[in-house]
Amino acid sequence: MLAVMDRAEVTIPLIAQRANVTPSTIYRRWGDLQDLLADVAASRLQPETEPAETGSVYEDLQAWVEQYADEMSSGAGREMIRDILSVPDTANAEKCSGYTQQQLRVLIARAQERGEPFPTLTELMDYVISPIMYRILFEQPPNAECVRGLTSRVIPEGAVKS
Amino acid sequence: MLAVMDRAEVTIPLIAQRANVTPSTIYRRWGDLQDLLADVAASRLQPETEPAETGSVYEDLQAWVEQYADEMSSGAGREMIRDILSVPDTANAEKCSGYTQQQLRVLIARAQERGEPFPTLTELMDYVISPIMYRILFEQPPNAECVRGLTSRVIPEGAVKS
DNA sequence: AGATAAAAGCAAATAATTTGCGTTAGTGGT
DNA sequence: ACCACTAACGCAAATTATTTGCTTTTATCT
Numbered sequence: 001m002l003a004v005m006d007r008a009e010v011t012i013p014l015i016a017q018r019a020n021v022t023p024s025t026i027y028r029r030w031g032d033l034q035d036l037l038a039d040v041a042a043s044r045l046q047p048e049t050e051p052a053e054t055g056s057v058y059e060d061l062q063a064w065v066e067q068y069a070d071e072m073s074s075g076a077g078r079e080m081i082r083d084i085l086s087v088p089d090t091a092n093a094e095k096c097s098g099y100t101q102q103q104l105r106v107l108i109a110r111a112q113e114r115g116e117p118f119p120t121l122t123e124l125m126d127y128v129i130s131p132i133m134y135r136i137l138f139e140q141p142p143n144a145e146c147v148r149g150l151t152s153r154v155i156p157e158g159a160v161k162s
Numbered sequence: 163m164l165a166v167m168d169r170a171e172v173t174i175p176l177i178a179q180r181a182n183v184t185p186s187t188i189y190r191r192w193g194d195l196q197d198l199l200a201d202v203a204a205s206r207l208q209p210e211t212e213p214a215e216t217g218s219v220y221e222d223l224q225a226w227v228e229q230y231a232d233e234m235s236s237g238a239g240r241e242m243i244r245d246i247l248s249v250p251d252t253a254n255a256e257k258c259s260g261y262t263q264q265q266l267r268v269l270i271a272r273a274q275e276r277g278e279p280f281p282t283l284t285e286l287m288d289y290v291i292s293p294i295m296y297r298i299l300f301e302q303p304p305n306a307e308c309v310r311g312l313t314s315r316v317i318p319e320g321a322v323k324s
Numbered sequence: 325a326g327a328t329a330a331a332a333g334c335a336a337a338t339a340a341t342t343t344g345c346g347t348t349a350g351t352g353g354t
Numbered sequence: 355a356c357c358a359c360t361a362a363c364g365c366a367a368a369t370t371a372t373t374t375g376c377t378t379t380t381a382t383c384t
Contacts, residue, residue, distance in 0.1 A: 007250070013371065022333055027372065029331085085299055086248040088169070097300035126293040126312065133300075134292035137247055138259035150288070175340065184364050189341065191362090332379070340371065348363070354356085
């Protein structure tokens with residue numbers, strides 16, 4: 001719905017009209033457009049499904065990270081991240097990071113159940129997620145090869161790779 | 163000058179008045195406040211000095227990274243990053259990353275001259291800068307201990323640590 | 325049902341943004 | 355030195371967004 005519009009065209013009076021409310025209602029609830037978009041983006045970033053279970057946990061990880069990178073690199077993804085970071089309040093950014101960690105914890109738990117060695121949450125966040133996000137935000141979005149490279153570097157020696 | 167004002171109070175008509183120009187001049191040049199702030203922030207992020215030369219190159223690195231983290235974590239720093247990332251145009255973000263890499267390259271060159279082993283630019287960006295920036299943007303700004311930990315992990319074995 | 329408080333509508337007032345048009349400053353060619 | 359020519363600016367009117375005071379609705383608790 002909102003996705004079909006150019007961002008520059010989105011305005012509070014317009015949103016109000018679509019929602020059949022007066023603009024002042026929205027202004028009072030959110031303050032300004034940035035705050036509203038940040039909330040919307042954060043809610044849309046919430047994962048609705050657990051990481052897919054393919055074969056080995058490493059494949060699960062590779063697949064999940066690759067999808068994560070793709071989604072975040074896409075036009076819509078980058079727009080949502082921007083909306084979240086554009087606002088002084090850090091609550092939505094933390095929520096967003098929380099979603100990521102929650103997904104990764106599922107994989108970690110899966111590995112633990114199977115008794116397979118696996119990177120820690122911190123390692124995954126620092127050495128995989130962070131570099132991907134940095135590239136998206138400050139450089140060029142990483143391609144698949146780059147993402148695989150980052151991921152495979154945290155996979156323990158002797159692990160059953162894809 | 164701008165730093166003394168609350169961000170919410172900064173408006174284009176106000177800036178125009180201070181600059182003794184008409185608002186329309188600024189609107190035509192920058193489009194909107196976000197674009198202007200992004201440009202200002204990027205120019206202020208440009209380093210005006212090379213990384214300090216203390217003792218070993220590792221100390222130089224530790225010191226520089228620590229200062230980088232401090233500056234970026236500060237209120238003003240976070241504000242500038244936000245301004246840069248808030249805008250669709252990625253030119254300023256790339257410029258910002260470029261400044262960081264330029265500084266790191268100085269350290270790398272310094273290590274090379276001395277024949278000391280040193281992390282590559284990619285390692286530094288991926289494993290030190292990116293995690294720091296991710297924490298600043300999405301979690302809590304890293305404390306000194308955390309920053310030192312990230313840095314020391316990329317320092318080669320057997321290196322002359324501080 | 326009645327009282328109360330939080331949220332929403334409405335409309336006037338204020339502020340920001342856009343736009344058309346006339347003017348000025350700077351540039352290159354003769 | 356002069357004359358186009360272009361790009362940027364000033365000015366002011368028109369448009370649009372934002373804020374605000376006050377009223378009305380809606381939901382909740384007693």
